[in-house]
Amino acid sequence: MRIAVTDLDLRYGDLLAAEKITFDVRPGEFVSLIGPSGCGKSSVLRALGGLQPPAGGEITVDGDRVRGPLPARIAYVFQDLALFPWRSARRNVEVPLELRGVPRRQRRARADELLAKVGLADAADQHPAQLSGGMRQRVAIARALASDAGILLLDEPFAALDEQTRLRLGAELLRLLEEEGKTVVFVTHSLQEAAYLSDRIVVLSPRPATVKEILTVPRPRPKIGSDEFHRLHARLTDLLFEVEPA
Numbered sequence: 001m002r003i004a005v006t007d008l009d010l011r012y013g014d015l016l017a018a019e020k021i022t023f024d025v026r027p028g029e030f031v032s033l034i035g036p037s038g039c040g041k042s043s044v045l046r047a048l049g050g051l052q053p054p055a056g057g058e059i060t061v062d063g064d065r066v067r068g069p070l071p072a073r074i075a076y077v078f079q080d081l082a083l084f085p086w087r088s089a090r091r092n093v094e095v096p097l098e099l100r101g102v103p104r105r106q107r108r109a110r111a112d113e114l115l116a117k118v119g120l121a122d123a124a125d126q127h128p129a130q131l132s133g134g135m136r137q138r139v140a141i142a143r144a145l146a147s148d149a150g151i152l153l154l155d156e157p158f159a160a161l162d163e164q165t166r167l168r169l170g171a172e173l174l175r176l177l178e179e180e181g182k183t184v185v186f187v188t189h190s191l192q193e194a195a196y197l198s199d200r201i202v203v204l205s206p207r208p209a210t211v212k213e214i215l216t217v218p219r220p221r222p223k224i225g226s227d228e229f230h231r232l233h234a235r236l237t238d239l240l241f242e243v244e245p246a
């Protein structure tokens with residue numbers, strides 16, 4: 001297992017955000033976390049990134065217990081993780097390359113290649129304040145991809161995008177991830193996105209988040225609009241809106 005989450009409890013003071021969460025992520029897998037708003041999805045993701053200490057249970061990455069951020073192994077795109085405002089899009093994407101000591105010319109070439117892949121070839125010299133919310137998110141994705149960490153944690157990376165751009169960028173992201181052999185844990189509100197991108201989907205209950213069910217998406221992934229896709233979407237909807245027995 002690349003990531004193993006076992007009986008994870010998360011707390012903010014008296015508030016229990018997640019309870020006895022157990023799931024794993026295999027190398028190269030794309031696993032989505034879905035659940036009602038406020039149930040604790042982002043908290044679980046932050047815990048995977050080593051940014052939120054468990055109140056109980058444990059998380060291991062390649063067998064090592066997560067006790068804090070592991071930048072060489074785990075990169076993330078969190079909604080509140082800002083770009084550096086004084087750096088251009090290109091110079092933002094270059095940050096993980098600088099930290100690895102990649103020479104300037106190679107850094108620049110790699111950053112430009114990644115910006116082109118997220119559809120921002122023309123925005124490389126712009127600063128974050130000059131970009132739309134969706135463009136900023138795409139810069140953050142390119143920056144995470146510039147890290148050579150094998151694990152990528154993505155918290156609603158497409159939230160500020162329109163449906164069409166979400167799906168186009170989602171398809172592009174899948175291709176990029178497969179090319180680069182990344183392992184991904186992805187938080188989304190969009191059942192369509194989860195059904196479209198995932199190998200497996202962890203469905204969480206209302207807060208405190210518990211694992212309600214883990215669905216495996218058939219391979220090859222069902223095409224949007226196919227009967228199989230509709231069945232999966234309907235199953236996710238049922239699970240999310242299922243009334244808990246009294």
Ligand SMILES: Nc1ncnc2c1ncn2[C@@H]1O[C@H](COP(=O)(O)OP(=O)(O)OP(=O)(O)O)[C@@H](O)[C@H]1O
Nearest residue numbers: 012015017035036037038039040041042043044207
């Ligand atoms: N830093 C914090 N301090 C105190 N409580 C927090 C903190 N972060 C989150 N919470 C609370 O923990 C619970 C879970 O929040 P979290 O952001 O993990 O949920 P979520 O499922 O990602 O939400 P959403 O779908 O709305 O983005 C919520 O009740 C939230 O108010």
